[in-house]
Amino acid sequence: MITKKDVEYVAALARLEFSEDEKEELTKTLGDILEYAKKLSDVDTSSVQPTAHILPVNNVFREDRVEPSLGRDRVLENAPDKSKGCFRVPRVI
């Protein structure tokens, strides 16, 4: 039900890459898990609303006030590459 091609397609979406062995393993284990998940289709849900979130909390508003936040240096402390107060990334354009 899930092929090596599917695995490659989903890997590209997820920004992951796998060796041939890993692809084979994933084709099998993902297939097993999805087969197991098929069980869900036994349940009649034609008139059931989906639950995304268990709490009856919807929009949570607050006053739009400026409050202190982390300073730039602290934010950049963990960056693998930085330059002149910015995160540095490979050239995009």
Added chain:
Amino acid sequence: MIHYLTAHRLAEMMGKGEISAREVVGLHLERIEELDQHLGAYITVEKDRALASAREADEKRRRGEKLSPLSGIPMALKDNICTEGIPTTCASKILDNFIPPYSADVYERLQRAGCVLIGKANLDEFAMGSSTENSAFKITRNPWDEKRVPGGSSGGSAAAVAAGMAVFALGSDTGGSIRQPSAMCGVVGMKPTYGRVSRYGLVAFASSLDQIGPITRDVRDCALVLNHICGHDRRDSTSVDVEVPDFEKGLEQGIKGMRIGIPSEYFGEGIDRGVKERVEEAIKVLENLGAVCDEVSLPHTEYALPAYYIISSAEASSNLARYDGIRYGRRAEGYSDLVDMFVRTRSDGFGREVKRRIMLGTYALSSGYYDAYYKKAQQVRTLIKEDFDRVFEGCDIIVGPTTPTVAFRAGEKTDDPLQMYLSDVYTIPVNIAGLPALSVPCGFSEGLPVGLQFIGKPFAESTLLRAAYAYEQSTGFHKMHPQAKEASRDEI
């Protein structure tokens, strides 16, 4: 044996001047030095910082300041809870150099209460797992039998408390990750109602399911810790603004007349005989204490596990998209362009199970499969919640096993993810419905601890604690401890 005392007992002793925080913390640090090389419960031990905060706690006491009952008590935090200035790795290679610039709400609260952070506990990478074998750094052994796993994903937290290497710990529970290891290590573990404890600073796995909670040596300590970690936090939009009662109050009121539902689905296929017998004995104890136990049905139980793996993996695939090697965490080397940098960073930084879940979640959310898997799982979620709502019309709490088996052998399930997932079959429905639940020790099978699970209505933690306390006090399993080093020899 100081290292097996509870927080409330230690608070009493410190209050009378029988022992200092410095001594308590020192003894726990010695214990870690002696045992942890073997047990592997900690990723980071904060010796100097812990001794300094212990001295501070003693100083405050000398000055006669008003202290919380947790002042000077050494604790462990699961290493997916952010601690400013202290590495927080999620047991992942991709975060092995991450030092958070801020602290989780729970850590801030516990610091204000005077707790002493002794170390950061091991876990399955990003809390994805049921045995703590998915840590990128080391495995954690079960203090009752070192050939066995401690459960997971909060296996380090549970093992540390069980072995006397922390008085209490915090874990996180997405599908059972506090209750399952607590059951397998013979300690008390609670997952509070979704929204009760702020998730601010908890590294996200599945945001609609994750909840932080305490792992302790007895039910009173569970109440005490809960008193200090609950409460509204506007930095977490799912934190609920409800009153936080004093959870310690009312513990001793007993359970005469309490209506307890026993779900028949929790005693079916897959449960070990020994576990079933211990739980049935425990139900008799509850009846003898005056509770009225009746069989109930949660008919959609068997669908909880597949629904959970779709929902949690979908949320995980989206949450873990943030690990891109730009703002924090590890970045791979030798990349050719931006996308290649993402791919190499993530492929090299994440472990096998984490990648499997990202793949499963990405697949379930991808175009063409969304309705069949993700939407379907969310609809089944509604039905599972309605099962609980119906049962709670007729009873106050639900009682059953925490896990279908006792702690299994290391390596036994690592190659079969479905078998591994099945160890959470009784804990997962609770997360899907957002309910509070706790596990307490209820005896032994094959020489290993068995856990009894109490499930409650939303925000009814006090009722759960009262029932668990009554049970615990009439049995005394919480006073039994592993023989540490000797244990492995006896059991093998």
